[in-house]
Amino acid sequence: YVFVAPADINIVNAWWTPTGADTTANTGSYRTLKLVNAGADGAGTTVIGSIVSTVTRASNVPVAFSGSGSVASGSAVGLSNHSDGTVLIAGRVSVTYQLQ
Numbered sequence: 001y002v003f004v005a006p007a008d009i010n011i012v013n014a015w016w017t018p019t020g021a022d023t024t025a026n027t028g029s030y031r032t033l034k035l036v037n038a039g040a041d042g043a044g045t046t047v048i049g050s051i052v053s054t055v056t057r058a059s060n061v062p063v064a065f066s067g068s069g070s071v072a073s074g075s076a077v078g079l080s081n082h083s084d085g086t087v088l089i090a091g092r093v094s095v096t097y098q099l100q
Contacts, residue, residue: 001038001042001076001077001078001079002035002076002077002078002079002093002095003076003077003095004074004075004076004077005071005072005073005074005075005076005077005097006073007073007099007100008070008071008072008073008099008100009070009071009073009097009098009099009100010068010069010070010071010097010098010100011035011048011049011068011069011070011071011077011095011096011097012068012096012097012098013064013065013068013095013096014035014048014049014064014065014093014094014095014096015062015063015064015065015093015094016033016051016062016063016065016079016091016092016093017060017061017062017063017091017092017093017094018057018058018059018060018061018063018089018090018091019059019060019089019090019091019092020059020089020090020091031051031053031081031082031088032050032051032052032053032081032082033050033051033053033065033079033080033081033088034047034049034050034079034080034081034082035047035048035049035050035065035067035077035078035079035093035095036048036077036078036079036080037069037070037071037075037076037077038075038076038077038078039072039075039076040072040074040075040076042076042078044075044076046069047067047069048065048067048068048069048071048077049065049066049067049068049069050065050066050067051063051064051065051066059089062094070100071097077095079093
């Protein structure tokens, strides 16, 4: 999980910043990253934003998620990734939000 919402919030922006090596070695298995509203029980799957990687991502260069959404107080915001191939390189997620 990325964080638990401290109050009812609207996700305004989100970024994923790869911190591992550039992804050029993994061009056969680009990743789709999804920022999800996982709910209070952590099982929710509502997509707040996504990144569909079809190009090489440089290390330490933020990539913006497309989309936005609201999250209820106490609900988890999570990150999921999907691919047929290699593991996701190391990275971090940054989020800005507004209180509702």
